[in-house]
Amino acid sequence: MENLKDYIKGVIESLPPESLVSHVEFRDQVTLVVRQVSLLEVLKILKDDFGYKYLIDVTAVDRYEDDPRFEVVYHLWCHERNCLLRVKTWASQGEPPTIPSVVGLWNTANWHERECFDMFGIVFEGHPDLRRILLWEGFDGHPLRKDYPVEGR
């Protein structure tokens, strides 16, 4: 456990300092909060230099009434060291919120990002095929947004 903490510490130190906003530790899980502009750069460093080759998940959180509103969360896994890392950033303000796509780094991000687009309306720039995935074309609204009603639509 201590080794892992040191490793993640090393990871944080070697990232370009201007890219990192903060890092949070909660229940032994580290969250790196990065700026959107350096998201791709950070993920690439993590993937190539630190063995975080497995993108578990891409998802978003709607911080309604905050600005910027949407957090985009990436979960990475390092197979060599068996450790988890959460990278978090914000989609840009405005409607629709945008964020660069990571499909160039991991193909698996394709469907994850499509789901995020479907559920939150976040546009992933550079995504090869950004369509709705779970809901049908022509569906009105993005259901996982906090201002989308649970019933009585």
Add this chain to the structure above:
Amino acid sequence: MAESLVFIIVSLIKSVVLVSLIMVSVMIGVYLERRILGFIQLRYGPNRCGPYGILQSVADGIKLFCKQDITLPVTEKTIYILAPLIAGVTALFPFVAIPFADKIAPDTITLFGKVFDLTKYSLNRGVIADLPGGVLFILAVSSLSVYGVLLAGWSSDNKYSFLGAMRVASQMLSYELFLGISIMGVLMITGSIRMTEIVEAQKHMWFVVYQPLGFILYMIAGFAEACRTPFDLIECENELGSGFNTEYSSMKFALFYLAEYIHIITISAIAVTLFLGGWQGPWLPSGIWFIIKVACLFIFFIWVRGTYPRVRFDQLMSVGWKYLFPIAMANLIATGICVLFL
């Protein structure tokens, strides 16, 4: 004049009896298949209609009769309606030449004070028409059955059916050929292509002993010909959703269903005639022996269905052309050499 009338009447009676026998045996066959598959797969199978469920096939038949006959607005309506008929009728054709029993009538009968010789045209024997070219006739008409399936799949205006039809065309093409070659050895040994003579020639020893390879090849080709597991590519419900017969309902579907089972019986009957001594056997009457042997082969078909997965389309073709066809050819040549020098 009177003689030909007798010939027509006797042949007609034989045909009617045979067709009804086949229909009954299809019913029994369907029941057997479901029961035996149930036995293999640790389940009951049909057991509600009648004792041990033996009336299940009757119930199924009535159900299919009473179903709504949905005729789709297809482009080629005539072909769409004709296809199941073709499939059903062509499946019955080969039975014309298959001898199913020894003598079933006296040599002569006296009708209206006139003596008719029944040995002429083998009227007294257990075969509808003892054709001089029986084997050729069977080979020719058995490949006709492909038309029923092909036209059905093509005229259904359904892509799945169409794929099924395309599969059956290529499958038949590759298997019809070595099916023919695999039985050539038998013809060489007999020196005749008359079915009755082939049966007589097996009086002392079944041809399966002389032609084991030929028999195996024939059975493989037979599975492909009857489109049964592991070669049931044309209907395979898991890929094509029943393939060529997807768009058929009611009696049209029943005809396809019937044709499939008649086909199995035909293949088994030909195998019995060519390799397993036909109707010959000790103690029991000749017709009974024929039925027993056909039933055994039929059960073998079911057994295989319960055991094997389905082969892939391209593998079926490549196995047929690359392995089975050369083996059949080699078998043919070897038999030829043996017949010539021994």
Add this chain to the structure above:
Amino acid sequence: MRKEIIKLNVGPQHPSTHGVLRLLVELEGEVVVSCDPDIGYLHRGIEKLMENRTYHRSIPLTERVDYLAGAANSLGYVLAVERLLGISEIPERARYIRVIVAELTRIASHLFWLATHGHDLGAMTPLFYALRDREIIMDFFETWAGKRLFPNMFRVGGVARDFPDGLEQEIKKFALELPQRMRDYETLLTKNPIWINRTKGVGVLTKEEVLDYGLSGPMARGSGLNFDIRRVDPYLGYDEFEFVVPLGENGDTYDRYLIRLEEMRQSCNIILQAVDRLPKGDIMIEDYQVAFPPKDKVINGEYLIPHYLLVVKGFKAPKGEIFHHTEAPKGELGFYIVSDGSEHPYRVKIRTPSFVNLQVISKLAKGRLLSDLIALIGTIDIVLADVDR
């Protein structure tokens, strides 16, 4: 020669798409040119529903994510909530019961996979053999929980109901018998030349592709990637059990088939160890802020009030976010829970294995035959409820 591309619509009603998967396939002859999965026919918005429920009330919902392995899903969720609350220890008996149920679920799911995968490729008989054994597991669940598919017995802080008397011995008997019965299934398939021809070399994935597509579970292990969360990030004390993580070499459908069979044997192994060590004792932690008090004590006011509050209002979780993953039968099942300190989770994301694994099908199917496509759907082992959530 003019070539024409057939556009085939496989599903959503198709016998071997395992539910309501729709594949838009372009065929040239029988060769798949492109394959575009269209999912979402079973989308129930579970994530949205969970945002408006208390933590406990979401447990039945999570079981319905992968309906063939219900208990494995609620296990993942309960573990994630426990981690969020900071509960690291639950009573030993509850922990072992969870392990036993999780492994039984894995066996049930794999048996169902074996049944449908075999049937997709035309082998009809293994279906009935495998479902017979699955039925026994369903009966265990029924005896224990009264429900067959979704036991719904995992709670935050333990399990809701103890095993009834004698069930452990029944489970042990089953775990001893199953490997022998599996030999029967193997005689039908493993060395069957047709089966080998249908599965070998179909759907080959390299290690790099596995990482690129984020595959997990048997899909990853089939390509030789040693990634079993029970091993690499142990939960429920899996590190104290002895079991082998089977790995494939070629990364094809056949290897994945062998791996899943071996996993069933290993699960039996784990069950045997767990049953042997199963201690007597409590099945729930005694922190009645989050865990339900035992039913027989609830008549007492001391327990009645916390029970009432827990049912009506739920418990408050500390502010924070947590990702917890477990090795579900189909791969990595992750729950990402964001809590804002209230009784409801602020956001729950369920990272389901089927959703991620299904994505690779368009790559694998390209240039293969239509029959291979069916084999691929089987080998990815999807449940559409798991894909769509």
